[in-house]
Amino acid sequence: MNDSLAAVFESFEVYGSYLSCRPYGSGHINDTYVAAFSQSGTRVRYIFQRINHHVFKNPGALMENIHRVTVEARQRLEEAEIPDISRRSLKLIAANDGRPFVVDAEGYTWRCYLFIEGARTYDVIENEQQAYEVARAFGDFQRLVAGLSGGRLHETIPDFHNTRSRFEKLRAAADADKLGRLREVREEWEFVRRREELVDVLLNLQAKGTLPERITHNDTKLNNVMIDDTTQTGICVVDLDTVMPGLALYDFGDMVRTATSPALEDEPDVSRVRMQMPMFSALVRGYLSSAGGFLNDAEIAHLAFSGKLITLEIGIRFLTDYLEGDVYFKTARPSHNVDRCRTQFALVRSIEEQEAAMNKLVESLAR
Ligand code: ADP
Ligand code: GN1
Ligand code: MG
Numbered sequence: 001m002n003d004s005l006a007a008v009f010e011s012f013e014v015y016g017s018y019l020s021c022r023p024y025g026s027g028h029i030n031d032t033y034v035a036a037f038s039q040s041g042t043r044v045r046y047i048f049q050r051i052n053h054h055v056f057k058n059p060g061a062l063m064e065n066i067h068r069v070t071v072e073a074r075q076r077l078e079e080a081e082i083p084d085i086s087r088r089s090l091k092l093i094a095a096n097d098g099r100p101f102v103v104d105a106e107g108y109t110w111r112c113y114l115f116i117e118g119a120r121t122y123d124v125i126e127n128e129q130q131a132y133e134v135a136r137a138f139g140d141f142q143r144l145v146a147g148l149s150g151g152r153l154h155e156t157i158p159d160f161h162n163t164r165s166r167f168e169k170l171r172a173a174a175d176a177d178k179l180g181r182l183r184e185v186r187e188e189w190e191f192v193r194r195r196e197e198l199v200d201v202l203l204n205l206q207a208k209g210t211l212p213e214r215i216t217h218n219d220t221k222l223n224n225v226m227i228d229d230t231t232q233t234g235i236c237v238v239d240l241d242t243v244m245p246g247l248a249l250y251d252f253g254d255m256v257r258t259a260t261s262p263a264l265e266d267e268p269d270v271s272r273v274r275m276q277m278p279m280f281s282a283l284v285r286g287y288l289s290s291a292g293g294f295l296n297d298a299e300i301a302h303l304a305f306s307g308k309l310i311t312l313e314i315g316i317r318f319l320t321d322y323l324e325g326d327v328y329f330k331t332a333r334p335s336h337n338v339d340r341c342r343t344q345f346a347l348v349r350s351i352e353e354q355e356a357a358m359n360k361l362v363e364s365l366a367r
Helices: 003-010 059-079 128-145 163-176 186-193 196-207 248-259 277-291 297-301 303-324 336-366
Strands: 017-023 031-039 042-050 109-114 214-216 225-228 234-237 244-246
Touching: 003 017, 003 042, 059 109, 059 128, 128 214, 128 225, 128 234, 128 248, 128 277, 163 186, 163 196, 163 303, 186 303, 186 336, 196 303, 214 248, 244 248, 248 277, 248 303, 248 336, 277 303, 277 336, 297 303, 297 336, 303 336
Parallel strands: none
Antiparallel strands: 017 031, 031 042, 042 109, 214 244, 225 234
16 A cells, blocks of 8 residues: 555544555546455455546535435434444545545545445346346435435536536537547537437426426446345445436436446447346336335436436537547546447437337336
8 A cells, every 4th residue: 555545544533454455446537445444353444535626626515515415314214214224325434633534645535435345336237126226226315315404515517417518518529629539430429419409308398397406316327326245135325426406317317328238338349239128117117116206297207218318418428528538537448438439329329219118118107
């Protein structure tokens, strides 16, 4: 372990002697580590995360959100007398000065969570039960934090799911084409242009008051739900950086994006990408089981659409990042963002082919 990591560990209320540490997870933004300590002979693990402050411009506000949300979730779980609470909601470990984060010598903000043992996340969906559980867990999370008092949460990234503004940023990147990469992805840019009208649909419904603002997670990737190794139930939602005001459909849409296709997000062979109806059905059933009580008719009517829109949106973001020189998402190979973009657009196509049937299914399940 290097000295700067050691200094970070020592700044938190973490006891015992240090055993080991390694990078962890497959996120595209922050740096995550798991570290183990021996506490009177017992091995106890923690998650340490360094926040990417190029992406999150105000880490203090972000940590205030996470602190409020995790305390709220814990209180609601306690009231409901749910067992095993420390595995069902993220638990922030305080810094020595009492704050829920530490700023290191280089100015980076770090946080520390209790490690949730006996559970794991999945990068690719394996079965319908997982899809059901992931959707149920995100719906439960929305329900748990719906009554949060103390004012509106900070917008940790303004316009995060504003699909019009995502579209305009792509247009600007394509117009500027500062690295001359547009010729490699002209087809992808045309793919988006032909679908421009989609980007305003949810925004217009929100402006009319048809879709309500809620507290949403906004990064509801499959790998942001811990699934219990024994019971196979979704026990805890993680990755709370983007918990802020949003539309429930942004959350459902990202579940469709990440939990209906059997291929990895960066699968180079796009012929492997497809929207699988049994997974979609499980997502709808899981989500309605926990969120069905508060969703309105317009939200339910747009569940399938939201999958198409959010998949298009994230594809737009990967494409924009490629045109801008891979400055936002972590990449491991030159074509990484293009590969990611192509899987997203292949999934959009697959959803378009099945959208009528998806809508029919939602109707029958919601009845
Ligand atoms: P990123 O923003 O980089 O995706 P996450 O907060 O999602 O970071 O963490 C990355 C991975 O680490 C998650 O997918 C999950 O597998 C694991 N993880 C995160 N928090 C915990 C925790 N408290 N206990 C156990 N594993 C965790
Ligand atoms: C990023 O941090 P991570 O890997 O969970 C991104 C999401 C994208 C996702 C695509 C703050 O999520 O919005 O949907 O990659 N997070 C941020 O995989 O931009
Ligand atoms: Mg994550």
